[in-house]
Amino acid sequence: EDKVVQSPLSLVVHEGDTVTLNCSYEVTNFRSLLWYKQEKKAPTFLFMLTSSGIEKKSGRLSSILDKKELSSILNITATQTGDSAIYLCAVGLSGGGADGLTFGKGTHLIIQP
Amino acid sequence: SQTIHQWPATLVQPVGSPLSLECTVEGTSNPNLYWYRQAAGRGLQLLFYSVGIGQISSEVPQNLSASRPQDRQFILSSKKLLLSDSGFYLCAWSRMENQPQHFGDGTRLSIL
Numbered sequence: 402e403d404k405v406v407q408s409p410l411s412l413v414v415h416e417g418d419t420v421t422l423n424c425s426y427e428v429t430n431f432r433s434l435l436w437y438k439q440e441k442k443a444p445t446f447l448f449m450l451t452s453s454g455i456e457k458k459s460g461r462l463s464s465i466l467d468k469k470e471l472s473s474i475l476n477i478t479a480t481q482t483g484d485s486a487i488y489l490c491a492v493g494l495s496g497g498g499a500d501g502l503t504f505g506k507g508t509h510l511i512i513q514p
Numbered sequence: 515s516q517t518i519h520q521w522p523a524t525l526v527q528p529v530g531s532p533l534s535l536e537c538t539v540e541g542t543s544n545p546n547l548y549w550y551r552q553a554a555g556r557g558l559q560l561l562f563y564s565v566g567i568g569q570i571s572s573e574v575p576q577n578l579s580a581s582r583p584q585d586r587q588f589i590l591s592s593k594k595l596l597l598s599d600s601g602f603y604l605c606a607w608s609r610m611e612n613q614p615q616h617f618g619d620g621t622r623l624s625i626l
Contacts (some may be wrong), residue, residue, distance in 0.1 A: 442620050444617045488559070501560030501563050501573060502558070502560065506555070506557045507557065
C-alpha cells in the first residue's frame with residue numbers, strides 16, 4: 402500500500418524562527434512530490450518536485466527532494482504568523498490509470514508572535 | 515485565470531438522506547477533475563477522478579458516486595448517506611496528468 406508520512410504532526414515556534422518539515426514516502430511508481438499549504442479551507446499549491454526538478458524556492462520557502470532517501474523537506478525561514486497553517490505533502494504516481502495524489506496527514510504549524 | 519467553485523460550503527444532513535455536491539471550474543477547458551475527502555485525523559483521500567465528460571474512475575468502493583455531465587462540472591452524489599460519510603469534501607482540477615492540482619474551498623458535511 403502506498404504511504405506518505407509527515408513529521409512532526411504539529412510544531413509550535415516563535416516568529417522569526419526557521420522550521421523544517423519532513424515528508425517520507427513508500428510508493429510504487431513515484432512520479433512527483435507536491436507541497437500544499439492549508440489554512441482554513443482550500444489547500445493552496447506551493448511546490449512540485451520531480452526527478453528533473455529536485456529543488457524549488459519561493460521567497461522564504463524552499464523544498465528539496467531526496468529520491469535516494471525517499472523523502473522531502475520543506476523549509477520556512479524567518480517565519481511569520483501568516484505562515485501558521487497545515488502543510489500537506491502529497492505524492493503523484495505514474496501508470497495504473499490513476500492520476501490522484503496520495504497525501505500525508507499534514508504538519509500543523511503554529512507561529513507565535 | 516482559472517477558478518474553481520464548490521457549493522454548498524457547509525451541509526448538515528440526516529442519515530439516509532440523499533446528497534449532491536457540485537463543483538465547477540472556469541477559465542480552462544477539458545480539465546482533469548477530482549473529488550477528495552478529508553476525514554478527521556486522516557489525510558486527504560482520493561474518491562473519484564475524471565479526464566473527460568462522462569468518464570469517471572473510482573478509487574475507493576463506497577456509498578458515493580460521481581458524474582461529469584459537462585466539461586467543467588463535477589458532481590458528487592449519494593442516494594442514502596451514512597454516518598461514516600461525514601467529512602470535508604474537496605474538489606480539485608488540473609490541466610492534465612502530472613500537473614499540480616488546485617483545490618476548491620470544500621464542503622463540510624455533517625451527518626446526524
